Amino acid sequence: MSSEDRPRAPEEQAAGAGGGEVGGEAADGHGTSRKGSRLDGQPLEYAPAPESRSVVRLREAYDPFIDGEFAPAKSGEHLTTANPADEEPLAQVAVCGEADVDRAVAAARRAYDTVWRDLPGAERGKYLFRIARVLQERARETAVLETLDNGKPIKETRDFDVPMAAAHFFYHAGWADKLAYAGMGSDPRPVGVCAQVVPWNFPLLMLAWKIAPALAAGNTAVLKPAETTPLSALLFAEVCQEAGLPPGVVNIVPGDGETGRLLVSHPGADKVAFTGSTEVGRGIARTLAGTGKRLTLELGGKGANIVYDDAALDQAVEGVVNGVFFNQGHVCCAGSRLLVQESVAEEFLERLRARMALLRLGDPLDKNTDIGAVNSAAQLERIRALAETGRAEGAEAWSPPCPLPERGHWFPPTVFTGVTQAHRVAREEIFGPVLSVLTFRTPEEAVAKANNTPYGLSAGVWTEKGSRMLWTAERLRAGVVWSNTFNRFDPASPFGGYKESGYGREGGRHGLEAYLV
Amino acid sequence: MSEHRHDGAAAPRVAVRKTHKLYIGGAFPRSESGRSYPVASADGEHLANAGMASRKDARDAVAAARKAFPGWAGRTAYNRGQVLYRAAEMMEGRRAQFAAELSAATGAGRPEAEREVSAAIDRWVYYAGWTDKAAQVLGGTNPVSGPYDNRSAPEPTGVVAVLAPQDAPLLGLVSVLAPVVAMGNTAVLVASERAPLPAVALAEVLATSDLPGGVANILTGRTAELAPPLAAHADVNALDLAGALDVAGAGDLAADLEEAAAETLKRVLRPDPAVEWEADPGLGRIRPFLETKTVWHPVGT
Numbered sequence: 001m002s003s004e005d006r007p008r009a010p011e012e013q014a015a016g017a018g019g020g021e022v023g024g025e026a027a028d029g030h031g032t033s034r035k036g037s038r039l040d041g042q043p044l045e046y047a048p049a050p051e052s053r054s055v056v057r058l059r060e061a062y063d064p065f066i067d068g069e070f071a072p073a074k075s076g077e078h079l080t081t082a083n084p085a086d087e088e089p090l091a092q093v094a095v096c097g098e099a100d101v102d103r104a105v106a107a108a109r110r111a112y113d114t115v116w117r118d119l120p121g122a123e124r125g126k127y128l129f130r131i132a133r134v135l136q137e138r139a140r141e142t143a144v145l146e147t148l149d150n151g152k153p154i155k156e157t158r159d160f161d162v163p164m165a166a167a168h169f170f171y172h173a174g175w176a177d178k179l180a181y182a183g184m185g186s187d188p189r190p191v192g193v194c195a196q197v198v199p200w201n202f203p204l205l206m207l208a209w210k211i212a213p214a215l216a217a218g219n220t221a222v223l224k225p226a227e228t229t230p231l232s233a234l235l236f237a238e239v240c241q242e243a244g245l246p247p248g249v250v251n252i253v254p255g256d257g258e259t260g261r262l263l264v265s266h267p268g269a270d271k272v273a274f275t276g277s278t279e280v281g282r283g284i285a286r287t288l289a290g291t292g293k294r295l296t297l298e299l300g301g302k303g304a305n306i307v308y309d310d311a312a313l314d315q316a317v318e319g320v321v322n323g324v325f326f327n328q329g330h331v332c333c334a335g336s337r338l339l340v341q342e343s344v345a346e347e348f349l350e351r352l353r354a355r356m357a358l359l360r361l362g363d364p365l366d367k368n369t370d371i372g373a374v375n376s377a378a379q380l381e382r383i384r385a386l387a388e389t390g391r392a393e394g395a396e397a398w399s400p401p402c403p404l405p406e407r408g409h410w411f412p413p414t415v416f417t418g419v420t421q422a423h424r425v426a427r428e429e430i431f432g433p434v435l436s437v438l439t440f441r442t443p444e445e446a447v448a449k450a451n452n453t454p455y456g457l458s459a460g461v462w463t464e465k466g467s468r469m470l471w472t473a474e475r476l477r478a479g480v481v482w483s484n485t486f487n488r489f490d491p492a493s494p495f496g497g498y499k500e501s502g503y504g505r506e507g508g509r510h511g512l513e514a515y516l517v
Numbered sequence: 518m519s520e521h522r523h524d525g526a527a528a529p530r531v532a533v534r535k536t537h538k539l540y541i542g543g544a545f546p547r548s549e550s551g552r553s554y555p556v557a558s559a560d561g562e563h564l565a566n567a568g569m570a571s572r573k574d575a576r577d578a579v580a581a582a583r584k585a586f587p588g589w590a591g592r593t594a595y596n597r598g599q600v601l602y603r604a605a606e607m608m609e610g611r612r613a614q615f616a617a618e619l620s621a622a623t624g625a626g627r628p629e630a631e632r633e634v635s636a637a638i639d640r641w642v643y644y645a646g647w648t649d650k651a652a653q654v655l656g657g658t659n660p661v662s663g664p665y666d667n668r669s670a671p672e673p674t675g676v677v678a679v680l681a682p683q684d685a686p687l688l689g690l691v692s693v694l695a696p697v698v699a700m701g702n703t704a705v706l707v708a709s710e711r712a713p714l715p716a717v718a719l720a721e722v723l724a725t726s727d728l729p730g731g732v733a734n735i736l737t738g739r740t741a742e743l744a745p746p747l748a749a750h751a752d753v754n755a756l757d758l759a760g761a762l763d764v765a766g767a768g769d770l771a772a773d774l775e776e777a778a779a780e781t782l783k784r785v786l787r788p789d790p791a792v793e794w795e796a797d798p799g800l801g802r803i804r805p806f807l808e809t810k811t812v813w814h815p816v817g818t
Contacts (some may be wrong), residue, residue: 042582281782291770481811488661498674498808505809
């Protein structure tokens, strides 16, 4: 594998590019020094640098992808997916009903029984390698489409979502003929037909996290993309066609919540995988109780970012900004609670505000944009409502001067201070660019506060002292701990939560366990 | 004097019977409800009255298990292994008692009961050996494409509610409890409803095995009464439903418990009707009660 084939490591990426570094250099301690980049203390002006959308040819209407073909949904229903940055409609997309889900599950079963299950692992793997390659080849188009449908900045789709999705297929392709080494016995078997439901925050990447391990392990899949971001999944269906994937191995059934319910409760599904809200996850777990079906859930979080007084503060500022403003904060593992040691809190917040003032919010297709549009009006309303509780409960909100575009769904980067553990903004997942700041005096207090949540997905630790980092990481009840970094992801690295953040892991050897018996 | 009859002959000694109590937080309380229930042998003979734990006892046991969790999970793996091995040693010293109780409970002949006692003791030894190996087998270094040190290691999930199998009152009991506590979880175990006496004897073994109080809590009573509050308890992280099969009058108890557990997204190990307790257990009962934690750190000068 040559070096240009892998997603760029964060250090190789251009300033502020994907991998989660929002709007600045990789954590190198220069975050606030740029404040003085002009004598008047103002940040540099940037000329517009829009990515062209001509690389994407939108269809007027999108059909579901079942048994290797796009064919109209039997339901006859459609929804309109729109660009959250300007609210202009992008396309009509089918809403799959019961008959469509039935057909997709039946196609997946047929493909499982007649083709995929018994295909030698080495051959299965080659299809996944092909998919990875086609995704790389169509990367530009995919990135622009994802940004149009989702609202996230092009530099994130271009440098993070799409290359990481391709990397997941590349990684899992190699597992297909090595499953005996996955730790599930010498002759592990696939589970069967997988029903998979993914969220709108990383539409293509979450699809890759679901489909790549399922296929590598010999399963077939029916996937439902999110209601507001179906387009990249349907583009992925084209990728499957282009890769020559046998019909029925991957089926894409766009639709709404009801389509998802039909899919996860379908008697023909052997395994359900869901990424989304804890509330919906609970409902799925209830639905599947007593059925014997396998279930993995990747749910909400309220990640704590702990900054000790000896941390490299500018690096920590970059990490905290990246932790909560990456992807507009629509990240289940976002570091949405900042726990900063009291002795440095004031100085840290000053640097944080200075750094936030440099964030550029606006046109997601502009290559300089740090913060794009909120994906939907409904999500914007949720963010507003929760932020309002923060004010109502006595916390103090601050946002940098940040003109919002007139059209589209926007929320300015916001930091709440004067927050206590009882405040809703400190307890509930906001899923938006909103940071709640709490302080602590001792490491024990930091850990106790970090763990004081029913969630347990992610946490961050910032300290220059190795033993303190390890001590803290050991005590954090979270599935992923980032120390002196945040929001790093890799196909080889297991991701998933403790407690009410769900169960099961995605990525790495551990991720295969969900798809093997 | 009073210990001699006036005719000088010694009176037949009256045996000192045991009160079968619960085991919570390292102590042996009676049920706070004051209830007990009669336990009969396989052929219907009255053996003893066992404590009939209440929902309140179950909640107390969860509180004790939660309190014990950080300390037990924080022990070194080597130390946990030694404590589990100590439990085997203590059981070995009480072989005769366990064999007799097992015989009475299941109607098994003495040689068969002896064999099961041996298997149960050996199971403690088996899991004692896993404590400091599972992390290497299940964890490791992840080769990420960037300048990061990235490792995954298993950690105990927390408080595990365990329904011990109804029809394997000793080997089944040890087979479900040992893997849970081996890796640093703490347990609230509901003993076999029909044959709880071996579980009470096991509690006495654990109380003298250096297992810190609260790491294993053992309740006797009605499975259908105790399991639902445990399945719904917000401070219970996981549920082993081995004993949810064949509970008289409870309908599809396993499904109901799984549904209750969904509310707090507990990890649930479903019962396997075909389970063979004699078989090599492998990691099958260890893995479900572990969480994988992945830690990232940049590499640089």
